[in-house]
Amino acid sequence: xxxxxxxxxxxxxxxxxxxxxxxxxxxxxxxxxxxxxxxxxxxxxxxxxxxxxxxxxxxxxxxxxxxxxxxxxxxxxxxxxxxxxxxxxxxxxxxxxxxxxxxxxxxxxxxxxxxxxxxxxxxxxxxxxxxxxxxxxxxxxxxxxxxxxxxxxxxxxxxxxxxxxxxxxxxxxxxxxxxxxxxxxxxxxxxxxxxxxxxxxxxxxxxxxxxxxxxxxxxxxxxxxxxxxxxxxxxxxxxxxxxxxxxxxxxxxxxxxxxxx
Amino acid sequence: xxxxxxxxxxxxxxxxxxxxxxxxxxxxxxxxxxxxxxxxxxxxxxxxxxxxxxxxxxxxxxxxxxxxxxxxxxxxxxxxxxxxxxxxxxxxxxxxxxxxxxxxxxxxxxxxxxxxxxxxxxxxxxxxxxxxxxxxxxxxxxxxxxxxxxxxxxxxxxxxxxxxxxxxxxxxxxxxxxxxxxxxxxxxxxxxxxxxxxxxxxxxxxxxxxxxxxxxxxxxxxxxxxxxxxxxxxxxxxxxxxxxxxxxxxxxxxxxx
Numbered sequence: 001x002x003x004x005x006x007x008x009x010x011x012x013x014x015x016x017x018x019x020x021x022x023x024x025x026x027x028x029x030x031x032x033x034x035x036x037x038x039x040x041x042x043x044x045x046x047x048x049x050x051x052x053x054x055x056x057x058x059x060x061x062x063x064x065x066x067x068x069x070x071x072x073x074x075x076x077x078x079x080x081x082x083x084x085x086x087x088x089x090x091x092x093x094x095x096x097x098x099x100x101x102x103x104x105x106x107x108x109x110x111x112x113x114x115x116x117x118x119x120x121x122x123x124x125x126x127x128x129x130x131x132x133x134x135x136x137x138x139x140x141x142x143x144x145x146x147x148x149x150x151x152x153x154x155x156x157x158x159x160x161x162x163x164x165x166x167x168x169x170x171x172x173x174x175x176x177x178x179x180x181x182x183x184x185x186x187x188x189x190x191x192x193x194x195x196x197x198x199x200x201x202x203x204x205x206x207x208x209x210x211x212x213x214x215x216x217x218x219x220x221x222x223x224x225x226x227x228x229x230x231x232x233x234x235x236x237x238x239x240x241x242x243x244x245x246x247x248x249x250x251x252x253x254x255x256x257x258x259x260x261x
Numbered sequence: 262x263x264x265x266x267x268x269x270x271x272x273x274x275x276x277x278x279x280x281x282x283x284x285x286x287x288x289x290x291x292x293x294x295x296x297x298x299x300x301x302x303x304x305x306x307x308x309x310x311x312x313x314x315x316x317x318x319x320x321x322x323x324x325x326x327x328x329x330x331x332x333x334x335x336x337x338x339x340x341x342x343x344x345x346x347x348x349x350x351x352x353x354x355x356x357x358x359x360x361x362x363x364x365x366x367x368x369x370x371x372x373x374x375x376x377x378x379x380x381x382x383x384x385x386x387x388x389x390x391x392x393x394x395x396x397x398x399x400x401x402x403x404x405x406x407x408x409x410x411x412x413x414x415x416x417x418x419x420x421x422x423x424x425x426x427x428x429x430x431x432x433x434x435x436x437x438x439x440x441x442x443x444x445x446x447x448x449x450x451x452x453x454x455x456x457x458x459x460x461x462x463x464x465x466x467x468x469x470x471x472x473x474x475x476x477x478x479x480x481x482x483x484x485x486x487x488x489x490x491x492x493x494x495x496x497x498x499x500x501x502x503x504x505x506x507x508x509x510x511x512x513x514x515x516x517x518x
Binding site for chain 1 (some may be wrong): 414415416420421422424425426427430434435438439441512513515516
């Protein structure tokens with residue numbers, strides 16, 4: 001059983017060059033239960049990435065705390081796998097070596113590493129590319145490898161920071177289906193940050209809408225669409241209805257950002 | 262010709278070779294045509310003759326060997342100390358804050374100006390030559406390696422942390438491999454500079470080496486030998502550069518993929 005608790009977590013970036021300190025995140029509470037797929041939706045600058053980085057341990061909260069199964073998060077660790085928006089594969093390692101990176105750090109033997117890596121390679125559809133370098137892969141393939149790399153550690157929770165943000169629409173849709181397929185099969189706890197409304201609904205069991213300046217949780221919407229979901233669900237009336245509602249929520253936030261810019 | 266239009270590799274070789282031909286042609290015209298006095302500049306034919314004489318009768322190969330050994334020795338010494346220090350400086354900011362101001366200052370101390378001091382301290386033996394090259398290269402390498410390691414992509418470091426890497430793991434498995442090709446390039450570049458220092462070191466208080474031969478020839482006004490010596494240095498430099506490049510390409514295939 002995995003429970004992630006975010007309790008009164010806020011983040012203020014200190015003043016710089018005479019500017020006032022920036023309040024990126026208002027005190028925020030959020031609890032994510034076992035096998036939850038939670039998407040955080042918000043316009044850029046709403047602190048959603050900051051929140052995710054705090055959960056990952058890459059940033060420290062100004063106040064509040066994050067606990068995973070009761071243990072406070074004080075730094076990054078293998079129990080929270082992370083996939084970044086930018087391509088962060090190690091360019092000097094092959095696909096298989098990239099996926100096995102975390103396993104090797106933890107001292108898993110080579111045979112065992114390769115077994116786990118090869119199983120994941122099949123799962124994300126990269127068979128035949130085991131020995132390719134990241135430079136030889138397309139953006140979508142690089143992100144598949146990054147997801148496999150994060151999964152290789154068998155983390156309690158998978159954190160994704162707009163992982164498909166840099167991909168074209170067609171590739172993005174395929175990647176969403178692939179990720180959802182993995183979740184439906186293996187039941188993972190997932191926290192997924194995005195600014196794409198359709199993506200947030202299609203993937204999530206729960207959508208957390210964040211407001212901008214200062215960043216805080218504005219609404220929480222349950223997505224009761226049945227699983228397994230295929231791309232066809234995006235044209236059903238239920239999906240469209242949810243989308244309309246979220247479009248309104250996000251639009252007011254985007255307007256606020258535009259006015260302050 | 263259009264801006265940034267590529268050339269084929271055949272054309273590249275042909276153009277590169279053409280300039281050498283042009284260069285020798287101009288040189289021949291100036292010397293063989295009698296436009297420049299023989300005292301100041303030997304003609305290409307005399308140069309080749311003198312070169313043959315040097316190699317066949319005056320044991321010039323031994324001088325070349327000595328010079329190469331000094332460059333490689335002094336440079337290896339510098340690299341062994343500078344690369345780890347540079348990596349430490351790049352990885353740990355307090356170490357950088359501690360050493361960077363001094364290294365930046367020391368980098369501007371001209372190695373050739375140390376020669377009189379080094380003769381005083383180490384005599385005119387091999388150690389003094391090695392030290393000149395060492396002083397000339399070590400600070401440059403430290404600083405450039407520190408900058409390279411410090412500029413490692415932050416997102417790669419963060420990704421490694423989220424995969425469970427320890428601080429040591431970050432250095433061993435992210436900072437080092439990601440900087441390794443740049444470090445190899447830095448060494449290639451500084452090796453070229455080391456060649457300048459060795460000749461200067463050999464011009465003063467030396468009894469062997471290419472630089473020593475050049476000073477000797479100056480006393481005899483033998484410009485043919487001087488030019489031959491300079492050309493040999495250029496050729497060795499070119500060769501070591503090519504070897505270094507090939508070695509780097511072999512070592513880091515993922516860069517070319």
